Amino acid sequence: MADYAPHTAADITRMLDEVGHTHLDDLFAHIPEQVRVASTLDLPPGRSEDEVLGTLARLAAHNRTDLVCFAGGGAYDHYVPAVVDAVLQRGELLTSYTPYQPEVSQGILQILFEFQTMICELTGLPIANASLYDGASAVAEAAAMACSATRRSRLAVSAGVDAPTRSVVGTYAHPLRRAVDKLAVDEVTGRTAVVDVGDDVAAVIVSQPNSLGVVEDLRAHADAAHAAGALLVVKLEPTAVGLVATPGAQGADIVVGDGQPLGQGLQFGGPTVGFLACTRPHVRRLPGRVVGQTVDAEGRRGYVMTLRTREQDIRRERATSNICTNQTLSAVAATVYLSWLGPQGLVELARGCLRRARVTADHLTALDGVSVAFSGPYLKEFALRVDGADLEMLVGGLCDDGYLVGPIIDDPTQQGAQLLMIAATERRTTADIAGLTAAFARQLDAQRPGGGGPTGPRSGAQPMTSVAER
Amino acid sequence: MTVMGPHTATEPTLFERSRPGRRASELASVDVDDVDLAAALDGVELAEQPPALPEIAELDLLRHFTRMSQRNHGIDAGFYPLGSCSMKYNPRIAERVAALRGFAAAHPWAPASAVQGTLGALWELERWLTELTGLHAATLQPAAGAQGELVGLLLIRAYHEHRDEDRDTIIIPDSAHGTNPASATIAGFETVTVPSGDDGLVDVDALEKLVDDRTAGLMLTNPNTLGLFEMEIERIAAAVHDAGGLLYYDGANFNAIAGRVRPGDMGFDVVHLNVHKTFATPHGGGGPGAGPVVVSEVLAPYLPTPVVIADDGPQPAYHLEWDRPRSIGRVHGFHGNTGVLLRALSYLQRHGGDGLASMSAKAVLNANYLAHRTSGTLPLAYPQHPPMHEFVLRGTAVREHGVRVLDVCKRLIDLGYHPPTNYFPLIVDEALMIEPTETETPETLDGFAAALDRAVSDAADDADLLHDAPVTTPVRRLDEAKAARELVLRWVADDDA
Numbered sequence: 001m002a003d004y005a006p007h008t009a010a011d012i013t014r015m016l017d018e019v020g021h022t023h024l025d026d027l028f029a030h031i032p033e034q035v036r037v038a039s040t041l042d043l044p045p046g047r048s049e050d051e052v053l054g055t056l057a058r059l060a061a062h063n064r065t066d067l068v069c070f071a072g073g074g075a076y077d078h079y080v081p082a083v084v085d086a087v088l089q090r091g092e093l094l095t096s097y098t099p100y101q102p103e104v105s106q107g108i109l110q111i112l113f114e115f116q117t118m119i120c121e122l123t124g125l126p127i128a129n130a131s132l133y134d135g136a137s138a139v140a141e142a143a144a145m146a147c148s149a150t151r152r153s154r155l156a157v158s159a160g161v162d163a164p165t166r167s168v169v170g171t172y173a174h175p176l177r178r179a180v181d182k183l184a185v186d187e188v189t190g191r192t193a194v195v196d197v198g199d200d201v202a203a204v205i206v207s208q209p210n211s212l213g214v215v216e217d218l219r220a221h222a223d224a225a226h227a228a229g230a231l232l233v234v235k236l237e238p239t240a241v242g243l244v245a246t247p248g249a250q251g252a253d254i255v256v257g258d259g260q261p262l263g264q265g266l267q268f269g270g271p272t273v274g275f276l277a278c279t280r281p282h283v284r285r286l287p288g289r290v291v292g293q294t295v296d297a298e299g300r301r302g303y304v305m306t307l308r309t310r311e312q313d314i315r316r317e318r319a320t321s322n323i324c325t326n327q328t329l330s331a332v333a334a335t336v337y338l339s340w341l342g343p344q345g346l347v348e349l350a351r352g353c354l355r356r357a358r359v360t361a362d363h364l365t366a367l368d369g370v371s372v373a374f375s376g377p378y379l380k381e382f383a384l385r386v387d388g389a390d391l392e393m394l395v396g397g398l399c400d401d402g403y404l405v406g407p408i409i410d411d412p413t414q415q416g417a418q419l420l421m422i423a424a425t426e427r428r429t430t431a432d433i434a435g436l437t438a439a440f441a442r443q444l445d446a447q448r449p450g451g452g453g454p455t456g457p458r459s460g461a462q463p464m465t466s467v468a469e470r
Numbered sequence: 471m472t473v474m475g476p477h478t479a480t481e482p483t484l485f486e487r488s489r490p491g492r493r494a495s496e497l498a499s500v501d502v503d504d505v506d507l508a509a510a511l512d513g514v515e516l517a518e519q520p521p522a523l524p525e526i527a528e529l530d531l532l533r534h535f536t537r538m539s540q541r542n543h544g545i546d547a548g549f550y551p552l553g554s555c556s557m558k559y560n561p562r563i564a565e566r567v568a569a570l571r572g573f574a575a576a577h578p579w580a581p582a583s584a585v586q587g588t589l590g591a592l593w594e595l596e597r598w599l600t601e602l603t604g605l606h607a608a609t610l611q612p613a614a615g616a617q618g619e620l621v622g623l624l625l626i627r628a629y630h631e632h633r634d635e636d637r638d639t640i641i642i643p644d645s646a647h648g649t650n651p652a653s654a655t656i657a658g659f660e661t662v663t664v665p666s667g668d669d670g671l672v673d674v675d676a677l678e679k680l681v682d683d684r685t686a687g688l689m690l691t692n693p694n695t696l697g698l699f700e701m702e703i704e705r706i707a708a709a710v711h712d713a714g715g716l717l718y719y720d721g722a723n724f725n726a727i728a729g730r731v732r733p734g735d736m737g738f739d740v741v742h743l744n745v746h747k748t749f750a751t752p753h754g755g756g757g758p759g760a761g762p763v764v765v766s767e768v769l770a771p772y773l774p775t776p777v778v779i780a781d782d783g784p785q786p787a788y789h790l791e792w793d794r795p796r797s798i799g800r801v802h803g804f805h806g807n808t809g810v811l812l813r814a815l816s817y818l819q820r821h822g823g824d825g826l827a828s829m830s831a832k833a834v835l836n837a838n839y840l841a842h843r844t845s846g847t848l849p850l851a852y853p854q855h856p857p858m859h860e861f862v863l864r865g866t867a868v869r870e871h872g873v874r875v876l877d878v879c880k881r882l883i884d885l886g887y888h889p890p891t892n893y894f895p896l897i898v899d900e901a902l903m904i905e906p907t908e909t910e911t912p913e914t915l916d917g918f919a920a921a922l923d924r925a926v927s928d929a930a931d932d933a934d935l936l937h938d939a940p941v942t943t944p945v946r947r948l949d950e951a952k953a954a955r956e957l958v959l960r961w962v963a964d965d966d967a
Contacts, residue, residue, distance in 0.1 A: 175658030269578030269804020329754025
């Protein structure tokens, strides 16, 4: 029985005696007997650290760790430098709480101030908060800000915003009776069509690049949104700005995103970190924590959580959001990562990924029936159309061959059609690309009439973790 | 010149340390064919210059963050009696488990066949949580307790909507966490406040008059935010259920009762658990946490998609089920904070059912002991009922010396202790809310009690000692009004300011 409590039997006897009890169970005696657990629960007994680690290590080994990762869909296999883990494992950062007492929390507060500064740089906007849960809920929070700012309740969300994010926006919008319209994607370019939105629309919401991998023309969307009195909300993949102009420079009012590519690792998609930046007029509508600079009693620079009156612990039902715990340690990881990367590193990373993605696409599209689905420019990720193939079988077969691709997504331009997403990070080599191409060819052959058929056990028949809409 | 060391008062920011051309990163060498970037990005508005990230070498980067850590209090460094936050020891086994390569490298969109280990772990965690809560099914997707609250309330909304019942109010005690009314509002409900009685428990007579055919549900934590067990919970549950409403359990205080009382047995229909509090995964400066939601059978169809399903068959096998037509939809872009959930699972496996029951008892023992030791210094706000894992002191007495409990808290810092939660719950004037947790020794509790007694007696002897505190920290009392009035939310170079 392990509980990490330090009490000796003598401690327990003495402490109970002091508070007027004789047995630990007496501490619960005032609770109605009917609701107390009568016998032991159906749970296994405690085990040693060695046993637990052994059990969970065996379980972890049931995951495939040998796959060469060409998968994307918002989670990318970038290298996480060792210094990120070294900082995160500092106990004073790892085991601290929300910095309610700023004098003993200057470390976390200054790091968050530095995080906010870096998010401003990446987004091209002047104000950022101290993190949100993830990119998808950050879009939902941005939508709420836009509805509050415009006093409107209609959202125009591009079909090129990834399906999980659109589902999250819908989850948050439904109870407040906010309508969610879908903006179509051009079937040739893969870019979100620029249309006149109604004057009841609070926000036009697009992704950069979008979920098809295509770089959007944000300036055109900003103009269209602003002409209708709406805000432009952009969900940004943060490494994109190593190459393309920041959304802020192109007229976005609120820029949000998921910081997974910034030193977070894959971790089955979490924890990651959401970020949110905005223009100055919206500062008091920010959701979540914000750190501000100030001075102490002796005039020295210091940091505190500020704009507290927006927050749930002060304003309660009139708060800008219900966020309390956020993703501080993930924000620390992003701050360390971006410091490690530096401006030149970011440019090299973005260029290196684009080169690898281009070469990967060139190789794969040399195969029969395989094409990049859209003509619009892409960065590290692109959508493939694979004629006549069962994509789930293809993904499963590639997995058997040692390659991870995906996700499979619904083609927003063709009812019932599906696309296969492929991403190439800076970690992919020429040999990886050649290997993927060969495996792709083999799997396509096996699926087509007269092909060799699958050899050996197939995992492709198992249900696929595809990105479905709600 | 700027002196740089672990104890200098003002630490330069990363941006002030930056020097053009200095760097830490070296990326993998590019061995792929070159491509024409201009052609690849034809028609794209390119960045004129890269974002002005810091330019710094790796050693200086590490020193910067090491110094930041030295200017921060964590549970590893000392006692952290923050009421309602459950700051207990974080067993390091959890870090090792989350870092296992199989778990850490799992891609969220990998086929189920490639992530059987992760899916199996999540499925097992769900079984632990349903058994501990006495409920039926769970979602692990919410990224924090407050997001769990939102999910729980949306499940309640979906349940009533599906039954064509128009119920739009959520009843919340006046002592509740601020997240409760905030979550209810963003879930589209009106909030109605039920008062607490003089003894700190929900006024059940008042509640019985408040419930009606508009009541969608009641949000409650038990023990409540004053650290007291709502002994009339069965009457409370009956009042809400008889009116057609559902009961929501805020799991923030589950640390007091895990393994001993089950929310489902108390009549709750939906529960969120703060696994980073109850099951001690590190709080990381305020997150990441995870807020799984566990529900009764009738609410299960509305859970966010996807859910983990164990397949029938001779070998354990799992998949994610997406086709759930009554689902409220997703709340996370991927599957939730899996790394945090794995830490929680390792904690549960270490303790086992018996260890959890023992943990709760020692948490309550420590709180009773510390309440006994400190209530001679400042009175318990609600002495009528025994405290559970936390308790509230009323600090109004220090006002006669011209100080407030905030000043007492700052003096505690100089005496070597992190202050308790103050000014919460809102219904207690000059509240000090103290939660010692089960992993502290009686010696630590004795030391804290002595420090609190000293700080309060200092108020009588030398109030300026409290007004000026803290003096032992890298910075003294910070001007929060100035921070809010003259917003500086990002670093700017002096010559740009």
